[in-house]
Amino acid sequence: DAGVTQSPTHLIKTRGQQVTLRCSPKSGHDTVSWYQQALGQGPQFIFQYYEEEERQRGNFPDRFSGHQFPNYSSELNVNALLLGDSALYLCASSYYRASGGGFTDTQYFGPGTRLTVL
Amino acid sequence: AQTVTQSQPEMSVQEAETVTLSCTYDTSESDYYLFWYKQPPSRQMILVIRQEAYKQQNATENRFSVNFQKAAKSFSLKISDSQLGDAAMYFCAYRTNRDDKIIFGKGTRLHILP
Numbered sequence A: 001d002a003g004v005t006q007s008p009t010h011l012i013k014t015r016g017q018q019v020t021l022r023c024s025p026k027s028g029h030d031t032v033s034w035y036q037q038a039l040g041q042g043p044q045f046i047f048q049y050y051e052e053e054e055r056q057r058g059n060f061p062d063r064f065s066g067h068q069f070p071n072y073s074s075e076l077n078v079n080a081l082l083l084g085d086s087a088l089y090l091c092a093s094s095y096y097r098a099s100g101g102g103f104t105d106t107q108y109f110g111p112g113t114r115l116t117v118l
Numbered sequence B: 001a002q003t004v005t006q007s008q009p010e011m012s013v014q015e016a017e018t019v020t021l022s023c024t025y026d027t028s029e030s031d032y033y034l035f036w037y038k039q040p041p042s043r044q045m046i047l048v049i050r051q052e053a054y055k056q057q058n059a060t061e062n063r064f065s066v067n068f069q070k071a072a073k074s075f076s077l078k079i080s081d082s083q084l085g086d087a088a089m090y091f092c093a094y095r096t097n098r099d100d101k102i103i104f105g106k107g108t109r110l111h112i113l114p
Helices: none
Strands: A005-007 A010-013 A019-024 A031-037 A044-050 A053-057 A064-068 A074-078 A087-094 A113-117 B003-005 B010-014 B019-021 B024-026 B032-039 B046-052 B064-069 B074-079 B088-096 B108-113
Touching: A005 A087, A010 A019, A019 A087, A019 A113, A031 A074, A044 A064, A074 A087, B003 B088, B010 B019, B019 B108, B024 B074, B032 B064, B032 B074, B046 B064, B046 B074, B074 B088
Parallel strands: A010 A113, B010 B108
Antiparallel strands: A005 A019, A019 A074, A031 A044, A031 A087, A044 A053, A064 A074, A087 A113, B003 B024, B019 B074, B032 B046, B032 B088, B064 B074, B088 B108
């Protein structure tokens, strides 16, 4: 059973550039959430995608955008990179029971993408 | 606003001993989940244990157990018989039953002394 996968593992960009990070959810999961983890901090929620739509968003600027594909995989895009965007970006997947019961109680995380902005 | 506070940035414990990591949270919700996640140097965030707020019984997973005090909004993690592989960052986390957004604390780095 494949877990959550993310690519690439590491990425180095310069200020002002744009970056795309990718995530494939755990088999059977249909919801993808993205988190930013700055060095020495806990992860912070960026946004969540379900049914190819952004369902929830944290306190992040519009430079952060995303997409979910019909196969439930997702992309995180960051435009006009700033030095402060350097962080570990984590993807997590879960399953939403549309018939009732809401989200399952566990999110499974991928290994993350380390983004360095120079 | 919902917040999670971990007051111990770092802790150390001798191998085979027991250690307790502290966590407090603030919420006005009555129905929620609490989690402890482990993040080793490999960066993979691994779920250690979870607790549903409506359950009075404390969750246990092998050597890991929690002390959930709902009225005090406290959720500590006890690791028994500490092993070298337990060395990692531990994050306390919270989620309401209404949505899937997880709120994390700043973490406690646990060192295991051989």
